[in-house]
Amino acid sequence: DQQVKQNSPSLSVQEGRISILNCDYTNSMFDYFLWYKKYPAEGPTFLISISSIKDKNEDGRFTVFLNKSAKHLSLHIVPSQPGDSAVYFCAARYNAGNMLTFGGGTRLMVKP
Amino acid sequence: GAGVSQSPSNKVTEKGKDVELRCDPISGHTALYWYRQSLGQGLEFLIYFQGNSAPDKSGLPSDRFSAERTGGSVSTLTIQRTQQEDSAVYLCASSLFGQTYEQYFGPGTRLTVT
Numbered sequence: 001d002q003q004v005k006q007n008s009p010s011l012s013v014q015e016g017r018i019s020i021l022n023c024d025y026t027n028s029m030f031d032y033f034l035w036y037k038k039y040p041a042e043g044p045t046f047l048i049s050i051s052s053i054k055d056k057n058e059d060g061r062f063t064v065f066l067n068k069s070a071k072h073l074s075l076h077i078v079p080s081q082p083g084d085s086a087v088y089f090c091a092a093r094y095n096a097g098n099m100l101t102f103g104g105g106t107r108l109m110v111k112p
Numbered sequence: 113g114a115g116v117s118q119s120p121s122n123k124v125t126e127k128g129k130d131v132e133l134r135c136d137p138i139s140g141h142t143a144l145y146w147y148r149q150s151l152g153q154g155l156e157f158l159i160y161f162q163g164n165s166a167p168d169k170s171g172l173p174s175d176r177f178s179a180e181r182t183g184g185s186v187s188t189l190t191i192q193r194t195q196q197e198d199s200a201v202y203l204c205a206s207s208l209f210g211q212t213y214e215q216y217f218g219p220g221t222r223l224t225v226t
Binding site for chain 2: 105
């Protein structure tokens with residue numbers, strides 16, 4: 001039973017446009033949500049996080065939105081750049097616990 | 113400053129053999145995590161160490177898997193009697209105490225069991 005789901009395995013966007021990556025979760029006890037970016041043959045790199053008590057967090061070109069009633073979060077990248085092409089993982093922490101639960105990832109391709 | 117390092121980067125082993133995977137966390141990070149990523153899947157939590165506390169082993173898939181952390185720093189993940197379904201990328205991460213929400217990952221070890 002996947003508690004964190006990324007329903008789009010891939011997304012293609014033109015350079016300069018907005019990329020929107022989506023994530024759904026089922027467990028209302030998740031208290032922190034994170035986005036990681038992963039290039040081939042490298043470990044995931046932490047991008048941005050949001051506490052469950054907030055609905056938006058922004059860091060430069062990256063903004064994460066959290067809709068608790070819909071159990072949905074999204075990552076917006078504006079403007080998208082070719083270097084953003086990677087696999088993006090959504091992750092959630094359960095109630096101040098010790099581990100993260102990851103979604104299956106979305107491959108983003110930003111075309112020049 | 114150095115990030116999380118893992119060795120080896122690639123390991124090919126025959127079914128039934130034992131393997132050891134090593135992780136060196138970021139200096140000063142007291143929390144250490146092991147995950148694995150099977151082909152086409154997300155990351156799956158395996159085990160968590162925090163300081164000298166007993167590890168959280170709730171994610172280990174079977175008793176063939178074990179891990180230790182010596183001196184609160186380097187960790188070794190051991191898989192005994194490897195099976196083909198153990199083939200995956202094994203990722204180690206570390207964080208400051210209590211900052212589970214900001215984990216830093218190593219490059220991983222790709223394990224192939226033939």
